[in-house]
Amino acid sequence: MRKILTAIFVIGLVATMAGAGIYAYFSDTETSTGNTFTAGTLDLKLSGISSNGPWSDGVTGTWTLANMMPGDETPTASVYFKNFGSVASSTMEITCNYTVTEETPRAGSDTDPNTDQHPDDMAEHMIITTMIYRNDHVDINCSTGYDSYSKQTKDEWKVNDANGDGKISLYELKLDPLVLPSPDTQPDKVAQLDMSIKFDENAGNDFQGDTFNLTMIFTLKQ
């Protein structure tokens, strides 16, 4: 008997809940169709040739020194920038990253066979001797942060000499990225970076045979 009663209650409860669940108010729905939303783009392209291109997403081999010795310096080479995106940027950040490859087989005169594990040591000896960011409307010396066109100086336009040795190294550029006016802020929308790098005269035997692989990183920001 108890089973019968339980079954009846369960059936009744389920029926009641189902009745309540399917209940709905009258309603009407209309739709606004075809609304379009598009996100813009920032698309920085580089040229290692000229301010007229050809443009690509990256360039290689802009600064090279083969068999470099302390005191050797690259020629001043240029990279050109242009935003091909649909949204204007306000600044461009310039920084770098690097690795060191040890020679194989190891040279006996290389007093540090593990420079690849602490590449910052070699980067401190890669000295930026020229670093000018410019176009027809801006001419910033990134060693001093001075723009000879606007006669302004800004800290964010220069690489800080963190160790105070009077030289600007790639290590210091990595520590303190430059924040420069974007090419978009210029009337012709193109800018260029002129840079040369010297292997420090004071570099020791630790770096003999080592290869310094430099990646310059340019980032457009809104």
Add this chain to the structure above:
Amino acid sequence: MEHKQIFTSALTIMLVLSIVMFMANQPSASACTVSLGKKIKFDMELSPKVPLFNSTKDGQFYPGSPKITKNLEVKNVGDDPFRICRFNAAFHGNTHLADGLQMEILELGKGRGEKPNLLYNGTLSSLAEGVEVDGKSAVPQGKSVTLQFTVWMPETAGNEYQGLTMTADIAVTVRFPPAK
């Protein structure tokens, strides 16, 4: 015999309980009117009938870009008052963009000084599942209520949304009767 009486009692109790619950859920006035045979038209119209948002005209979104605001008028062209009760949306194209866009929907006041009623504030993508809202105004026959849609991309949005384009169909549902 005793079993039969118990069974009958239990059945009666459940029947009465079911009827009471059903009656308690009944909307009062208008639906009853229908049951009496009087024909009542429930209907609404949206204006404008063209898409509210058009990226060609409105421009493109980017983190921190200006908010885009559009008004949608919901007019009661039926015989009975209604109230806004639900929004939902369907997306086409690069639907991931809906995660990166925020939408606010306000029910604007009728007169100057009347505060708008916030109906929804969240990601556009959350509208895909539909959201129940409490419209403030009971909109009578021949009158309308204005919904203000604002869309923006927050400053925190990342590069994952660059260059995406999508289309959204935004549905508005009203209920009769308008009682909350």
